[in-house]
Amino acid sequence: xxxxxxxxxxxxxxxxxxxxxKLMSVPSEKKDGxxxxxxxxxxxxADFILTENExxxxxxxxxxxGALLDRLRLNTKRxxxxxxGIREIAGMDDPxxxxxxxxxxxxxxxxxxxxxxxxxxxxxxxxxxxVTADAAGLCIxxxxxxxxxxxxxxxxxxxxxTRVLSEAAxxxxxxxxxIQLIETxxxxxxxxxxxxxxxxxxxxxxGGAGLINFVTQNATVPTIETGVGNCHTFVxxxxxxxxxxNIAYNAKVQRPGVCNAMETLLVHNDIARDFxxxxxxxLKEAGVVIRGCPKTRKIIEAEPAIEEDWDTxxxxxxxxxxxxxxxxxxxxxxxxxxxxxxxxxxxxxxTNGMRFLDExxxxxxxxxxxxxxxxxxxxxxxxxIGISTQKLHARGPMGIRELMSxxxxxFGDGQYRE
Amino acid sequence: xxxxxxxxxxxxxxxxxxxxxKLMSVPSEKKDGxxxxxxxxxxxxADFILTENExxxxxxxxxxxGALLDRLRLNTKRxxxxxxGIREIAGMDDPxxxxxxxxxxxxxxxxxxxxxxxxxxxxxxxxxxxVTADAAGLCIxxxxxxxxxxxxxxxxxxxxxTRVLSEAAxxxxxxxxxIQLIETxxxxxxxxxxxxxxxxxxxxxxGGAGLINFVTQNATVPTIETGVGNCHTFVxxxxxxxxxxNIAYNAKVQRPGVCNAMETLLVHNDIARDFxxxxxxxLKEAGVVIRGCPKTRKIIEAEPAIEEDWDTxxxxxxxxxxxxxxxxxxxxxxxxxxxxxxxxxxxxxxTNGMRFLDExxxxxxxxxxxxxxxxxxxxxxxxxIGISTQKLHARGPMGIRELMSxxxxxFGDGQYRE
Numbered sequence: 001x002x003x004x005x006x007x008x009x010x011x012x013x014x015x016x017x018x019x020x021x022k023l024m025s026v027p028s029e030k031k032d033g034x035x036x037x038x039x040x041x042x043x044x045x046a047d048f049i050l051t052e053n054e055x056x057x058x059x060x061x062x063x064x065x066g067a068l069l070d071r072l073r074l075n076t077k078r079x080x081x082x083x084x085g086i087r088e089i090a091g092m093d094d095p096x097x098x099x100x101x102x103x104x105x106x107x108x109x110x111x112x113x114x115x116x117x118x119x120x121x122x123x124x125x126x127x128x129x130x131v132t133a134d135a136a137g138l139c140i141x142x143x144x145x146x147x148x149x150x151x152x153x154x155x156x157x158x159x160x161x162t163r164v165l166s167e168a169a170x171x172x173x174x175x176x177x178x179i180q181l182i183e184t185x186x187x188x189x190x191x192x193x194x195x196x197x198x199x200x201x202x203x204x205x206x207g208g209a210g211l212i213n214f215v216t217q218n219a220t221v222p223t224i225e226t227g228v229g230n231c232h233t234f235v236x237x238x239x240x241x242x243x244x245x246n247i248a249y250n251a252k253v254q255r256p257g258v259c260n261a262m263e264t265l266l267v268h269n270d271i272a273r274d275f276x277x278x279x280x281x282x283l284k285e286a287g288v289v290i291r292g293c294p295k296t297r298k299i300i301e302a303e304p305a306i307e308e309d310w311d312t313x314x315x316x317x318x319x320x321x322x323x324x325x326x327x328x329x330x331x332x333x334x335x336x337x338x339x340x341x342x343x344x345x346x347x348x349x350x351t352n353g354m355r356f357l358d359e360x361x362x363x364x365x366x367x368x369x370x371x372x373x374x375x376x377x378x379x380x381x382x383x384x385i386g387i388s389t390q391k392l393h394a395r396g397p398m399g400i401r402e403l404m405s406x407x408x409x410x411f412g413d414g415q416y417r418e
Numbered sequence: 419x420x421x422x423x424x425x426x427x428x429x430x431x432x433x434x435x436x437x438x439x440k441l442m443s444v445p446s447e448k449k450d451g452x453x454x455x456x457x458x459x460x461x462x463x464a465d466f467i468l469t470e471n472e473x474x475x476x477x478x479x480x481x482x483x484g485a486l487l488d489r490l491r492l493n494t495k496r497x498x499x500x501x502x503g504i505r506e507i508a509g510m511d512d513p514x515x516x517x518x519x520x521x522x523x524x525x526x527x528x529x530x531x532x533x534x535x536x537x538x539x540x541x542x543x544x545x546x547x548x549v550t551a552d553a554a555g556l557c558i559x560x561x562x563x564x565x566x567x568x569x570x571x572x573x574x575x576x577x578x579x580t581r582v583l584s585e586a587a588x589x590x591x592x593x594x595x596x597i598q599l600i601e602t603x604x605x606x607x608x609x610x611x612x613x614x615x616x617x618x619x620x621x622x623x624x625g626g627a628g629l630i631n632f633v634t635q636n637a638t639v640p641t642i643e644t645g646v647g648n649c650h651t652f653v654x655x656x657x658x659x660x661x662x663x664n665i666a667y668n669a670k671v672q673r674p675g676v677c678n679a680m681e682t683l684l685v686h687n688d689i690a691r692d693f694x695x696x697x698x699x700x701l702k703e704a705g706v707v708i709r710g711c712p713k714t715r716k717i718i719e720a721e722p723a724i725e726e727d728w729d730t731x732x733x734x735x736x737x738x739x740x741x742x743x744x745x746x747x748x749x750x751x752x753x754x755x756x757x758x759x760x761x762x763x764x765x766x767x768x769t770n771g772m773r774f775l776d777e778x779x780x781x782x783x784x785x786x787x788x789x790x791x792x793x794x795x796x797x798x799x800x801x802x803i804g805i806s807t808q809k810l811h812a813r814g815p816m817g818i819r820e821l822m823s824x825x826x827x828x829f830g831d832g833q834y835r836e
Contacts, residue, residue: 021753025776103798109787111797118809119779197634201809216615217638222810243832250834335439357827358443361537369527369830378835379529379826380521391536391619391823392640393811405809408797409775412787414661416668417796 005184009192012147013199015177016120020145022175024117028094034172035090035137039083041168042133042161046079052160053129060153064127067257071128072154082133082161085383089137092382095401096143099409110411117143118405119201122193123385124215126207127151132161136179138385140169142403145178147200149193151207152185159183194219204398206386209313224394226386229259229341230313231371234330234356236347237270243368244346245279250370251344253286257315259387260342260364260374264310264320266330269295272323276300288317295323310337327352331359338362340389342371363389363396423602427610430565431617433595434538438563440593442535446512452590453508453555457501459586460551460579464497470578471547478571482545485675489546490571500551500579503801507555510800513819514561517827528829535561536823537619540611541803542633544625545569550579554597556803558587560821563596565618567611569625570603577601612637622816624804627731642812644804647677647759648731649789652748652774654765655688661786662764663697668788669762671704675733677805678760678782678792682728682738684748687713690741694718706735713741728755745770749777756780758807760789781807781814 042049053074060072095115102112121144123135132148139146150158162181170176182189193200194215203223205215216223233251235244251262267275272295280300283290291309292302302321309320310333324330327345334343344366345356353367364374376384376397385403388394394402460467471492478490513533520530539562541553550566557564568576580599588594600607611618612633621641623633634641651669653662669680685693690713698718701708709727710720720739727738728751742748745763752761762784763774771785782792794802794815803821806812812820 021777021779024779105796105798109791114775116779220635222640222808224810240832246832247834254835357532359439361439361442361534362825364826364828366828367830368832369828370834372835373527373828373833374826378523380523390640392642395824396826406813407780408782408792408814410782410784410787410791412785414658414664414786415791416665416788417672417790 005186005188006192008184009182009189009196010199012180012182013120013196016145016147016180017199019175019177020117020119023140023143023145023178026143026174028096030173031094031140031143032090034169034174035086035140037172038137038165038168039086039090041164042079042083042086045164046076049079049157049160049164050074050076052156055156056154064153068127072157074129074157078130082130085134086137089141089383089400092141092400094141095404100406107415108413109415112409113406114409115401115404116407118403120145120147120199121403122147122149122200122203122221124149124190124193124203124205124207124211125151126211127153129154129157129161131206132158132181133165134383135385136162136165138383138400138403140174140178142400144403145180147180147182147193149182149190155183155185190214191218194221197221204386224386224388224398225390226388227259228313228339228389229261229387230263230311230337230339231260231342232264232266232334232338233262233344233346233371234266234324234327234334235268235271235275236327236345236349236352237268238349238352239271239275239346240348241271241275241278244275245282247344247346247368247370248279249282249286251372252283252288252319253317254372256317259313260371261315262319262371263312263314264322264337266333267296267321267323268327268330269323269325272296272299276321283319286317288319291318291320293322296321313339327355331356334360334362341387342366342374344369344371363387423604423606424610426602427600427607427614428617430598430600431538431614434563434565434598435617437593437595438535438537441558441561441563441596444561444592446514448591449512449558449561450508452587452592453504453558455590456555456583456586457504457508459582460497460501460504463582464494467497467575467578467582468492468494470574473574474572482571486545486571490575492547492575496548500548503552504555507559507801507818510559510818512559513822518824525833526831527833530827531824532827533819533822534825536821538563538565538617539821540565540567540618540621540639542567542608542611542621542623542625542629543569544629545571547572547575547579549624550576550599551583552801553803554580554583556801556818556821558592558596560818562821563598565598565600565611567600567608573601573603608632609636612639615639622804642804642806642816643808644806645677646731646757646807647679647805648681648729648755648757649678649760650682650684650752650756651680651762651764651789652684652742652745652752653686653689653693654745654763654767654770655686656767656770657689657693657764658766659689659693659696662693663700665762665764665786665788666697667700667704669790670701670706670737671735672788672790674735677731678789679733680737680789681730681732682740682755684751685714685739685741686745686748687741687743690714690717694739701737704735706737709736709738711740714739731757745773749774752778752780759805760784760792762787762789781805
């Protein structure tokens with residue numbers, strides 16, 4: 001059994017590597033044409049995909065929560081959205097071959113830094129089947145082959161989507177094998193992928209903290225950590241209270257299940273009595289449960305917060321609230337408990353805003369705005385493959401360029417080194 | 419014993435992390451001033467450093483080769499060179515805080531991408547004590563704390579250099595603990611560093627293939643692979659023979675012990691009879707031993723090459739030579755056996771030159787020039803910390819900017835997401 005799993009993963013790795021070497025030099029129009037074919041094919045084969053998706057739903061019913069079941073469910077509208085996403089990618093500029101720097105050296109050598117594909121990208125994700133289409137589209141655009149490994153709940157949907165996309169890509173002249181799905185649902189397949197340095201250039205895990213820790217602890221292939229967001233909003237003593245209430249409400253309530261939602265609200269002691277009752281009213285109307293520190297609980301009704309709450313990504317209508325004595329205490333709390341994702345200060349004090357931007361160590365740091373904006377589309381980068389919370393290679397929302405590397409190209413005329 | 423080692427490494431990690439949070443926002447002039455003090459202090463304390471270096475040399479005598487003993491040896495001139503290197507770093511622009519992109523979104527948010535330090539950098543290197551000074555200088559300039567782990571042969575020299583640099587830095591107002599040296603010579607200390615994700619942001623191994631493999635296979639901290647260079651030069655059928663001879667000779671002979679030196683020469687069949695005897699004469703005058711494929715051995719005298727030779731970084735006056743039938747065969751050989759470091763084609767054929775640049779997957783790809791130019795100084799990037807052979811984060815010579823990350827900074831005015 002273990003042997004078979006290893007064999008499937010290795011074989012798909014080998015095919016992806018082969019395809020990637022050809023994909024490196026496919027011209028832009030051909031890639032964009034293939035992406036449009038892939039989008040059309042998703043819509044043309046919607047019935048097939050929905051039938052397969054039904055199988056996943058039947059198997060999952062009663063085993064996973066309603067929210068998860070909803071994430072798993074496809075319908076015509078969602079398939080059309082996947083197709084539009086790929087069409088949008090097709091319409092973007094092709095970054096492959098872009099030269100980001102070019103200089104002529106005193107000895108006459110011309111040295112350029114050229115953007116090139118990474119090669120083969122492994123994506124390990126949980127149950128949303130739309131990731132299959134997004135990831136395949138972005139990887140192909142960037143000139144990479146991709147090996148997908150989705151959650152076992154969505155295996156029938158993912159298999160159907162990958163088959164449709166892969167056939168359309170090959171028919172449109174893409175190298176065969178550029179889009180691979182690991183079909184074994186056994187978790188051992190993930191372990192194999194993580195050690196496949198010869199065939200995979202980078203692995204991007206998308207999912208909860210458990211998956212991401214497993215991947216970063218066990219991979220020998222380079223990885224990009226994504227997504228875990230224990231995000232804070234700090235309401236400084238000089239905050240505009242109306243802005244503060246609107247932003248805090250939005251950061252918690254607009255979409256609580258995502259990584260850029262607020263999990264802990266920090267409030268300066270000097271403004272707590274004015275601010276907390278106002279935000280509390282709106283949050284409670286939306287059904288938010290508050291877990292407060294002792295000072296918070298003297299001002300508003302709240303469950304007592306325990307130490308663990310400061311480190312928890314609730315992804316739910318739960319909010320930890322802490323009153324702090326200074327901006328220093330707020331920054332120290334964030335740098336200790338945050339996951340370096342998205343952090344905001346609400347302040348009218350110029351120096352405090354600047355200090356927060358300088359001293360908070362996170363992928364996205366805000367003054368007077370909701371952390372919910374951390375997103376490739378919102379930042380104007382186009383479609384995104386995830387949000388990196390590590391510092392190496394890419395940080396924050398990752399678009400097509402973050403799925404690429406560079407190489408130096410040197411044009412000489414017989415130069416050798418003295 | 420293991421407990422003590424772990425304790426030393428963890429404690430130094432903790433101190434480095436603390437220092438790194440302060441270093442992030444030290445102004446440029448203060449950093450540059452400290453770097454100049456560090457340089458002066460190296461020269462002022464030359465006697466102390468040389469005395470300690472003598473101890474290393476005495477211990478190593480008879481145990482390591484003459485070449486390695488030479489690398490270990492310091493003298494006044496070498497100490498002055500270390501000092502000049504740090505002064506040069508002090509004179510460079512400070513990239514901390516540079517904004518690489520800034521855009522105003524339709525909702526009024528201003529989103530910038532700002533260059534920030536990585537945090538704490540671990541450098542694991544072999545016996546050259548000058549790396550201690552270079553690495554400390556580059557890391558401080560980029561706003562990072564650094565944990566150094568040099569080879570055990572150089573422990574007295576490294577301890578002395580680090581003490582001198584660290585004292586000078588602290589006296590000049592840098593946060594204490596920014597420059598750390600692991601003093602335990604036990605290899606277990608390296609194992610501890612590799613797993614210290616809370617305290618080290620990235621580890622850069624500098625040394626032979628053994629060290630680099632050990633690090634990349636065992637680290638959970640992100641790493642940047644450096645330096646192993648199995649570099650090729652391909653002499654195409656249309657090559658200018660004089661240029662080809664000069665470049666091939668230079669790439670092999672000028673400094674054979676470094677990573678950008680040529681290890682295998684590939685020669686197109688149609689030019690082999692004209693080219694090989696000419697280059698052979700010059701190489702043999704320089705004492706180069708040639709290991710040739712059967713076709714090579716029909717044209718020039720050479721030892722028979724074995725399969726392993728195509729994968730070996732000789733770092734010596736040894737050269738593998740293979741005659742190939744086409745540019746396709748040359749590119750396939752390089753992509754199979756190369757280490758993605760530096761690769762060159764010598765050709766007068768425009769299309770072949772362009773194809774080579776496109777299809778060879780390496781950090782630096784040359785047309786008509788020696789691979790020996792792959793170097794931060796030669797490329798005009800300034801001092802370098804090593805040459806990355808991986809695709810993630812940095813590729814090719816790494817300067818100060820490659821020791822940095824970015825963060826998004828967002829200036830709002832009360833915006834929340836609809």
